Amino acid sequence: MPTQTHTESPRSAPVTLRVVPRDQHPISRKDISPNALRVLYRLREGGHQAFLVGGAVRDLMVGGHPKDFDVATSATPEEVKHLFRNCRLIGRRFRLAHVVFGREIIEVATFRANSDDGSGDRQVHDDGRLLRDNVYGTIEDDAVRRDFTANALYYTIDDFSVHDYVGGFEDVQNKVLRLIGDPETRYHEDPVRMLRVVRFAAKLGFSIDEATAAPVPALAPLLADAAPARLFEECLKLFLSGYAEESFLGLERFGLLAVLFPESASALKSNRSGALRRVVIEGLRGTDARVRADEPVSPAFLFALLLWPAYCRALIALQAQGVHAVEAQRRAADRVTVHQLSTIALPRRFSLPMQEIWLLQSRLSSAQSGPRPRKRVMRTLAHPRFRAAFDFLALRQVASDEHAEDIAFWRDAQSDPDNAIAVHPEVEGEGGEEHAAPRRRRRRRRPAASTQ
Ligand code: ATP
Ligand code: MG
Numbered sequence: 001m002p003t004q005t006h007t008e009s010p011r012s013a014p015v016t017l018r019v020v021p022r023d024q025h026p027i028s029r030k031d032i033s034p035n036a037l038r039v040l041y042r043l044r045e046g047g048h049q050a051f052l053v054g055g056a057v058r059d060l061m062v063g064g065h066p067k068d069f070d071v072a073t074s075a076t077p078e079e080v081k082h083l084f085r086n087c088r089l090i091g092r093r094f095r096l097a098h099v100v101f102g103r104e105i106i107e108v109a110t111f112r113a114n115s116d117d118g119s120g121d122r123q124v125h126d127d128g129r130l131l132r133d134n135v136y137g138t139i140e141d142d143a144v145r146r147d148f149t150a151n152a153l154y155y156t157i158d159d160f161s162v163h164d165y166v167g168g169f170e171d172v173q174n175k176v177l178r179l180i181g182d183p184e185t186r187y188h189e190d191p192v193r194m195l196r197v198v199r200f201a202a203k204l205g206f207s208i209d210e211a212t213a214a215p216v217p218a219l220a221p222l223l224a225d226a227a228p229a230r231l232f233e234e235c236l237k238l239f240l241s242g243y244a245e246e247s248f249l250g251l252e253r254f255g256l257l258a259v260l261f262p263e264s265a266s267a268l269k270s271n272r273s274g275a276l277r278r279v280v281i282e283g284l285r286g287t288d289a290r291v292r293a294d295e296p297v298s299p300a301f302l303f304a305l306l307l308w309p310a311y312c313r314a315l316i317a318l319q320a321q322g323v324h325a326v327e328a329q330r331r332a333a334d335r336v337t338v339h340q341l342s343t344i345a346l347p348r349r350f351s352l353p354m355q356e357i358w359l360l361q362s363r364l365s366s367a368q369s370g371p372r373p374r375k376r377v378m379r380t381l382a383h384p385r386f387r388a389a390f391d392f393l394a395l396r397q398v399a400s401d402e403h404a405e406d407i408a409f410w411r412d413a414q415s416d417p418d419n420a421i422a423v424h425p426e427v428e429g430e431g432g433e434e435h436a437a438p439r440r441r442r443r444r445r446r447p448a449a450s451t452q
Pocket of ligand 2: 054055056068070
């Protein structure tokens with residue numbers, strides 16, 4: 001579709017300022033990154049207005065620990081660059097200054113307007129989406145173009161007060177997420193805001209204002225046109241920040257899951273027993289527990305989990321067509337990955353290990369891959385994705401206990417493979433016909449679709 005530059009008449013935002021003095025809000029300077037404070041003071045010395053803004057102010061208001069600190073200023077990006085030697089300018093859609101202090105980056109954004117007087121640099125797609133947004137404005141303009149009222153609070157080092165132009169202070173106190181302006185228009189401008197509302201509600205434990213929530217189910221399909229790379233980033237924030245389970249439930253409730261992960265959502269729907277959903281929920285709980293314990297979490301494992309229902313369904317379909325088990329697994333993994341890429345740009349460095357986690361499931365299952373000669377056990381243990389695949393197998397216990405013996409075997413094998421082979425004799429060549437001939441050159445495999 002063609003893009004066009006809209007020129008509208010100048011508009012000053014119809015807002016009033018509420019100043020919340022230091023003794024009426026909980027934000028203390030000692031909770032603010034010293035580097036962010038440095039940036040604020042330096043901008044002020046340079047004669048510019050500067051505020052801490054966005055997620056950091058919101059999180060500090062509710063007693064949280066912000067992971068980054070953003071600054072909004074009247075200075076242009078070039079003026080900011082002039083003030084800081086450790087500054088680089090980035091971005092096209094939003095031109096921003098990054099002030100770099102070792103590993104910490106303070107993002108400094110010039111006050112921006114949501115409307116155009118023709119002098120700025122703004123492009124609007126003819127479906128209402130914003131493509132470029134570099135129209136500088138006043139702080140009032142900057143406040144109303146933000147997404148939620150809770151994200152539009154400004155903290156100043158002048159007198160350590162909080163400036164509120166959109167009722168955000170009260171909303172934070174009441175724990176309500178409310179879009180600024182007309183919700184439908186704001187979702188049309190940027191459909192990713194629908195994911196953001198779910199994410200913030202999950203993270204902050206806020207409720208969603210009725211008018212903000214109401215349009216989401218009907219507008220959810222708009223998300224399919226959002227940039228796949230941005231949706232990937234947003235998914236990482238949704239699921240790897242410690243609130244994955246809540247986020248998943250929110251996405252499901254608003255019909256957003258079906259847009260982000262269409263094949264998984266429909267596989268979950270048609271899985272009457274609910275076993276697949278139990279696996280996903282349990283896996284997300286585990287992810288949340290790891291994040292809270294400061295343990296590493298991997299996008300590959302996360303996507304293996306979120307797309308597991310889709311993979312299982314594709315596998316069953318292929319096997320029903322008579323495709324041989326190993327070939328069906330490979331094709332199901334490829335198919336699900338390729339289809340998913342049209343919505344979410346999952347980089348190969350994550351999609352390949354994700355597929356390995358799936359394909360290893362059958363290799364860890366004695367029912368599917370036969371006996372376990374020592375050499376094969378050692379090779380499997382040495383696989384770079386063994387640990388993730390084992391954790392995944394263990395997770396699947398919530399759906400069925402058919403792999404209980406496999407889990408026990410591989411758990412033991414990790415500390416002492418020889419002993420594991422010895423104490424699990426039933427899988428090493430004894431038992432039924434299938435396991436009778438350890439040196440058989442060609443082993444017939446049983447069908448592998450173990451999909452609960
Ligand atoms: P967190 O960093 O915890 O994810 P945040 O609120 O800081 O939350 P960012 O994505 O870092 O979120 O954005 C910083 C601020 O920029 C937001 O608080 C909001 O004011 C504004 N903002 C971000 N994305 C949008 C958007 N899509 N539409 C309007 N304003 C936005
Ligand atoms: Mg932020």
